[in-house]
Amino acid sequence: MNNLTVQTNTAKTTGWNCKVRLLVLYTPAAFAAEPNMASRINLAYQQVKSGLYNSKIFTTDFDLVLAGSQQLNFVEGTINNSISIDISLLENNTTAQALRSQYAADIVILLTKGNYGTITGIATDATNLIIDAAHAYAIVQTDWATTDGYTFAHEFGHICGGRHQNDPAPGTAHAKIFQINQFLWKKERRTIISASSAGLPSVILYYSNPNINYKGAATGDINYSNNANQLRTMGCTLASYQGGNEPFSVSIAGNGSVCPCNMAYYSAIISGPPTPYYNFEWAISNDGISYSIVGTSVGYYFKQSCSFQNSPTHLRLKVTDPIGQVRYDFLPILNDTCSISYGYPCNTHGVYFGPLFRKNNESTEDLIPSIIYPNPANDELSIHFYAESNNQVKFTFINTLGEECKTFIPNNIIEGINTEKISTINLPQGVYTIQIAIGKRVENRKLVILK
Ligand SMILES: [Zn+2]
Numbered sequence: 466m467n468n469l470t471v472q473t474n475t476a477k478t479t480g481w482n483c484k485v486r487l488l489v490l491y492t493p494a495a496f497a498a499e500p501n502m503a504s505r506i507n508l509a510y511q512q513v514k515s516g517l518y519n520s521k522i523f524t525t526d527f528d529l530v531l532a533g534s535q536q537l538n539f540v541e542g543t544i545n546n547s548i549s550i551d552i553s554l555l556e557n558n559t560t561a562q563a564l565r566s567q568y569a570a571d572i573v574i575l576l577t578k579g580n581y582g583t584i585t586g587i588a589t590d591a592t593n594l595i596i597d598a599a600h601a602y603a604i605v606q607t608d609w610a611t612t613d614g615y616t617f618a619h620e621f622g623h624i625c626g627g628r629h630q631n632d633p634a635p636g637t638a639h640a641k642i643f644q645i646n647q648f649l650w651k652k653e654r655r656t657i658i659s660a661s662s663a664g665l666p667s668v669i670l671y672y673s674n675p676n677i678n679y680k681g682a683a684t685g686d687i688n689y690s691n692n693a694n695q696l697r698t699m700g701c702t703l704a705s706y707q708g709g710n711e712p713f714s715v716s717i718a719g720n721g722s723v724c725p726c727n728m729a730y731y732s733a734i735i736s737g738p739p740t741p742y743y744n745f746e747w748a749i750s751n752d753g754i755s756y757s758i759v760g761t762s763v764g765y766y767f768k769q770s771c772s773f774q775n776s777p778t779h780l781r782l783k784v785t786d787p788i789g790q791v792r793y794d795f796l797p798i799l800n801d802t803c804s805i806s807y808g809y810p811c812n813t814h815g816v817y818f819g820p821l822f823r824k825n826n827e828s829t830e831d832l833i834p835s836i837i838y839p840n841p842a843n844d845e846l847s848i849h850f851y852a853e854s855n856n857q858v859k860f861t862f863i864n865t866l867g868e869e870c871k872t873f874i875p876n877n878i879i880e881g882i883n884t885e886k887i888s889t890i891n892l893p894q895g896v897y898t899i900q901i902a903i904g905k906r907v908e909n910r911k912l913v914i915l916k
Pocket residue numbers: 619623629658659660
């Protein structure tokens with residue numbers, strides 16, 4: 466079924482906390498030299514994702530997303546052609562900082578054409594790995610970014626606190642070079658953050674992890690080489706560098722025109738993190754300027770005025786996320802051109818038949834009013850109603866004397882909107898009440914039968 470759960474007032478999830486946003490910038494020189502920059506950036510990003518996945522660093526702990534990519538007007542190697550100086554210049558570049566803020570990016574990697582001699586990439590400080598928000602920058606030479614050395618994924622690993630296999634620093638965040646258990650001429654392999662060594666063994670797209678094997682050999686060891694553990698524990702820290710928030714967008718689902726006197730259901734659609742807790746505010750206005758608050762749930766029932774209005778009613782949805790970021794959507798609701806008699810649903814515009822959004826554990830009562838069509842009816846009518854798949858449903862036709870004239874029990878109830886056609890050929894002309902029982906809720910609706 467197409468119900469999407471939008472939670473309110475529930476705890477933040479780990480995945481939301483640990484969404485790490487990566488911004489990739491490139492110099493004009495790099496752009497001129499790279500025929501397909503977009504593909505290169507996407508491949509680099511995918512390689513990092515693969516490395517994380519291969520090493521069992523899952524999105525629940527470290528959910529990397531590509532926040533965006535853009536050119537940065539940065540001239541490479543202006544001082545002694547030094548990549549160490551350039552990384553410092555990048556970290557202090559106010560345009561780069563502004564872009565990082567604009568994209569809400571936690572990590573920034575600059576692709577260069579690369580004229581730094583044999584050095585193809587650098588992250589944070591060249592000699593001391595500094596792991597904080599101010600040093601979450603790297604430089605990677607574009608044409609080496611995604612080749613079999615995986616320079617992009619390598620420098621990314623440094624930003625996360627990963628170290629070379631021969632880094633003398635204490636701790637367990639080192640890469641690993643190891644022998645695979647196969648009868649091959651070149652048996653040595655190294656994990657992503659390893660430094661080049663004599664003989665250049667092949668790099669595999671894995672961060673070191675003592676619990677993950679590659680061709681029968683462990684890719685890490687518990688006391689020294691466990692990049693996976695380092696990266697996993699850094700996810701939430703990195704995500705907090707720019708506030709830990711994935712920008713979200715909001716839209717109103719529902720019809721832009723409603724018959725006079727009819728009800729319509731509108732719901733908030735959030736595009737963004739899957740399970741944050743949002744606050745909702747619905748407001749309506751006659752002039753589109755001054756609004757009155759009419760609801761604070763994920764959905765809102767709008768009742769159209771019974772007299773025809775030439776100008777629309779303006780519906781405004783305001784959604785606030787846990788740290789106070791606000792998004793709006795607006796929908797003008799017009800009068801539908803239809804009968805203005807109460808209770809005569811002229812067409813399906815009076816009710817929202819699209820995907821239904823509701824809170825966890827919220828009762829389905831009153832979510833969507835049932836509709837009887839046509840009304841007045843002659844020999845046949847349809848009832849549209851919302852139900853859960855396990856609901857018992859029963860329709861009872863009661864005349865003005867209070868007598869039950871007809872009962873109808875539909876089969877094959879599905880979760881969502883059901884439509885049931887009912888013959889009224891044997892019912893005499895008159896006014897009836899249809900008692901619509903769906904699960905525990907009962908609606909009483911007036912029905913007129915004309916013969
Ligand atoms: Zn390195």
